[in-house]
Amino acid sequence: MIKAIELVIFDCDGVLVDSERLAVRLQVELGAELGWPLTAHEVVERFIGRSRESIVEQIAERLGAQTAGLWWELLIQRHRDAVDLALDPVDGLPEALDGIAALALATCVASSGSHEKMRHTLGRTGLYGRFEGRIHSASEVSRGKPAPDLFLHAARRMGVDPAACAVVEDSAPGVRAARAAGMRAFGYSGGPSPAERLEGPGTVVFDDMRRLPELLAAH
Structure with a gap:
């Protein structure tokens, strides 16, 4: 029997804040500048959703x-400067959070970014208070995405069975990590990662964050 969703685990960059x-x-x-010319597509393939390490x-x-x-x-340095100039929540994210609250689902954040970075970006967009005390970083586990460690760690800290968790991600490593953790994966394709990068067994791909509450309710 499939367990009902109790906890929604959000990635941060590209899912909560429009920073990707x-x-x-x-x-x-x-x-x-430094000698490795990369296209935007190559950056998405190689770096997006990955840990600092x-x-x-x-690069090394x-x-x-x-x-x-x-x-x-x-x-x-440049990311911090750019965030200070202008950073917004992902389009439709505030409405999605309100809809998830109406469903009485718990939420938390689990990101490859550091706690310092998330305090900055979530604080800059007014979202930090909505997740304070429920923010988890890949720095807390031995393996980053696409390994399932971070999401399993977040579920343990939140006291929820992985089978009752849903993960909202915008990167291929992220959705693979969610599936490896035995969680339901929701791939947001409204950012740099195209839908085909997020598709896979058991992954729901969507491009409008406002639809997330109804998708969660249906799964």
Whole structure:
């Protein structure tokens, strides 16, 4: 028997805050500056949804550890500056959160980003208070996405059976991690990741965040 959904686990970048387009642009710029020309498509394929360790490892293999460290340092600095200039919640996200609250479902965040980064982006968009105390980072587990560790960790901390969890993600590693954790995966294709990158067995793909409450209710 399929368990009813009790907990909705949100990724942060690209799902709660509209930051993935910004991150893709910055990664393309840094690649051009530091010696690894990348297209936006290649950045999405290689980096989006991955942990810091995974991204830095890929850059180090290509350009060396010193350049990889500089790349990440510049990325953090430029991302923070850009967020301070302008960052909004994902379109339709506030309405989706209100609809999920009406369904009496618990929520939390589980992201590859650091706690510091999430405090900044969620704070900048006025969302931090809606998740405070229920925010989990890949820094808390040994393996990042696409391994299931982060989502299983979030479920344990929230006291919910993984089978009663739904994950809202916008990256291929994220939806794979959700499926590996035995959770229902909802792939948001309204950002840089195309729908075909999110499709897979048991994944519901959607492009309008306002539809999320009705999709959760139906699954």
